[in-house]
Amino acid sequence: MEMNGMQRVTKTAAVAMGLAIVALAAACGSSGSSGSSSGSGGSTSTVLTGAGSTLVAPLISQWEPDYAKSAGITITYGAVGSGGGIDAITNRTVDFGASDAPLSSDQATACKSCLQIPWALAATVVTYNVKGVPDKLKLTGPVLAAIFSGSITSWNDSQIASLNPGVNLPSTHITPIYRSDGSGDSFVFTSYLSAVSSDWKSKIGASTQPAFPTGQGAEKNSGVAAAVQATDGAIGYVAVSYIAADSLNEALLQNAAGNYPEPTTKGITAAADAVTTIQPDGSVPLVNPPASAADAYPMSTYSYAIIPQTSPKAKQLKAFLTYAIGPTGQAFGPPLGFPPLPSAIVAHSKTVIAKITT
């Protein structure tokens, strides 16, 4: 039977439509596969891409030019936040991830045999901005928990005043500021609050994205720093390197021994020396170290490189990680607020690095 005009048109349209969809599908498919190959394999073996923690970003930015010069390998790092870094390495769109929070069991399963390598020692620091209040206000863990859960709402609250005799505190309303993205600093901060306040532990808990009951969110360390600076009465938490960079006020936190150590090399190293137990998942939690460490800063943390156990760039990754935890890499740390890794942790990291294979 002869086809009429209408039918012919419809048929041609159907064929064209089919072709278009096939083309689209092919485009999607090829872009997907090329994306993953450029991330983990690729033709250029002299580039390592990474993403994650904003805490460790200042240190990595020091490593980048130095390592390019000494080893001829370019490191590209996106400071997208610890949570974003874990996502990126789970999807293998980068060669390494970086996180200040160890992988949760959920994330570890999704990441498929990823290794966690402590490669930098740092701290999360409480910062605030209250007109007329000087730097280095003293706070305890329970008071901090009360502020962030909304039960202390003004700066002249007696619980803050009793810790700071002689400081003239105004009645300014307290605005807690927290990270809205998945953040290792949030994890360290809420791990600490969970350790010192049973109320916090049962109601809110520790997470990279906890449900803060009050206050306002800001994105990344830079966002929190900016929001604190812009808001009279604000209190927030940032990685230690951002305190000096933005000349922010830092609050002194009481440790288990009852002292108020500063988050300096001395205070952070004291915490790292006091806690050497490596957890089964490869993490070394440092928050709230025991009272025996009299000078230990209570919100210290390791930052971890998250590396897939099998990577096509295993050789380059091993070389870069060995550089990072070695004396050259760690030497960049102290001026930025990152004390050198303790030798026990360096030894541990070396054994983990040796496990990476192609």
Added chain:
Amino acid sequence: MTTTNLDPSSIPLPTRRRPRIGETGLRALTAATALLLVAIMALLVYETARQAWPSIQEFGLGFITSDQWNVVTGQFGALNFIIGTLLTSVVALVIAVPMAIAIGLFLSELAPRVLRTPVGLMVELLAAIPSVVLGLWGILVMGPFLAEHVEPWLSDHLGFIPLFSGYPSSQGVLPACVVLSIMVVPIVASISRELFLSVPGELKQGAMALGATRWEMVRSVMLPYVSGGLVASTMLGFGRAVGEAIAVTQVIGGANAISRSLFPPGDTMASRIAAQYAGTATSLQRSSLAYLAVLLLIISLITNIAAQLISGRLQRRLGGEA
């Protein structure tokens, strides 16, 4: 069937000549493009729903009525963000629509001729400002201004209304409403200008001839004539406000709870998705964000259908009267 009429032998020669291939090609190409768009839309809905499925299975419709968003306990619900979305969008419309209609009226009826083009152009340029720039302005200028000047005044004078009570905050629901209203104004203003220009001159002259003042003419002739279009343009503005993510994320403060007041931080559905999608802590959180996206799609769909129904009905009623 009528196919016999289209038998090739019965079709006169001219239409069988060369243009036929071009015509077939054009028709195929345009049909393919249109159908491709439909296919992309369908795939988008399918994929979003597929991503949301674990959360849909876990929480069901209770997701809509739960005010929990807690990664630690694995409890997720959309209520706070639905309220935040509707609240910011409605307040933005309350601010923007009267202004936009006034602008439209000014540009079409009252403005001196020399002003019409430049002012109209500026209003349309407002729509071209990238939302991230508006958000930045919100953080740096408008938020602090609201917190230091507007919010204290509101709470002093209107503090008895819960909406205007509480502590001023430079990041919060009110700055988000203002940023959204700035995005809505150009949409509604340019449509309402066109609508006012479409009012037939005879109607306006008729009203004037009957002794109506300009204001009476606007109120009794022009506004009823364009009411359907105004409602539709308002709905379009609403759709814009509901879906805006980046600028809102920048100024709303991303809080987990929503308060009765406009001052403290809150969050909207789109803003929550934008802020949390990168770097989710659990797969259920990721899935719940996709569930939020599904709800957002549904709200947008309802808004659009409602806009068409309402404007259609008003148009018909007006047609019946005339």
